[in-house]
Amino acid sequence: MPEDSTAEGPTGAALLAACSALANPHRLRILGALADGRQYVSLLARQLGMSRPLLHMHLQKLQAAGLVRGELELSEDGRAVKYFEAVPFALEITPQVVKASLPTLPETAERTDHDEKETEQ
Amino acid sequence: MPEDSTAEGPTGAALLAACSALANPHRLRILGALADGRQYVSLLARQLGMSRPLLHMHLQKLQAAGLVRGELELSEDGRAVKYFEAVPFALEITPQVVKASLPTLPETAERTDHDEKETEQ
DNA sequence: ATATCGTGTAAGAAAAACCTTACATATGAA
DNA sequence: TTCATATGTAAGGTTTTTCTTACACGATAT
Structure with missing residues (x-):
């Protein structure tokens, strides 16, 4: 088996944030x-072809997910200009990767494994 | 350069569907x-620990995105039972992959490249 | 001063996603 | 028959996301 058990995967929170950020046609563009x-x-x-406030909002979401990075600069003629660039990420998603990320998925109350009496098939 | 220019990527529609399907903590679980x-x-x-109708809805979305597959069977004792399993997909996402998928992204009116007179920086 | 360019953000409408409750069907067992 | 299992789905409310309009600030150029 060519499995490399030390291959690091994303945390649940990071995976969710990345997928949420990519779950929109504008943000993909x-x-x-x-x-x-x-x-x-x-x-x-x-x-x-979109409004600037709308683009601003989408960029915020992409940046929050770590897929994009922005830097405010002052151009030669003195105007403040904010440049954005793509972070060179490489996200590999498989069912196993998703499973491995679950322990670090915050959200909706961890299954507290109390009242589970013989719930097995 | 170790680039393999023939490496197939997902279509824009497929990428969007997959990411949308994964953009929810319940569906990740x-x-x-x-x-x-x-x-x-x-x-x-x-x-x-979730209601069956809710799970049903999420499974529909996962199946529509091709990440999960369901099959209705009849168990030994005659009851109809629907089994779901994960499709063994491997989705690799990078900025370049996203870019390559854009031509096949339906959505919001393709940039018709008419009124673009010297919009270059 | 005013116009033009860049930035950011707040308020509220519109649309989409999410979730619960309730109902409907079918089968086997008590 | 009635209870328990499984299935599916419709109706309706809540919550989140999406998007527009409008306003604010700063700097340069006319």
Whole structure:
């Protein structure tokens, strides 16, 4: 068996955050647009044909998930410009990876394994 | 460069469906529970501590995304029992994979590239 | 001063997702 | 028949996400 039991997987929280961030067509386009180069918000909004506040919101979600990174800079002519770039992540998801991530999934009250008397099939 | 340009990636629709299906803690638990063996709905609901109608709904979403598969069987004693199992998928997601999937992402009107006069930085 | 460019964010409507309760069916056993 | 098991699903409310509109600030250029 070619299994490498030391292969690190994402935490449940990280996996959930990443998948949630990717579960939207706009955010997929945004991430795709940043795949081969950084860009600043206003221009990116025009390129993608969406409003700037909307793009801002989606970028926040992508950044919170760690898929994208932003940096505020001052351009030559003095204006504040915020550039975003894709984080070079590589997320491999399989049923086993999901299973392995569960212990670190916060959410909805851990199964407290009290009243479970012979619930086996 | 170890790049294999013929490495197939998921379609935009498939990627979006998969990520949407995984963007929920209950569904992560469900998939994790099915990772090493099939199970039928009612028992799975008890094991996961959730209502059967709720589990049913989540299983539908997982199945629609192709991450899980269900089969209705008749047990020895004649009762109809529906077993679900995890599909052995392996989804690798990177910014480049996302970018490559965009042409096959339906949703929100393809950028029709008309009025784009020198929008370059 | 005013216009233009960049930034951020708050308020509220609209849409989608989530979840519970309730009902309906079928089978086997007491 | 009645109870227990399994299945599926519709109706309705709650919660979350999504999106627009509107406002605010700062700097440069006219």
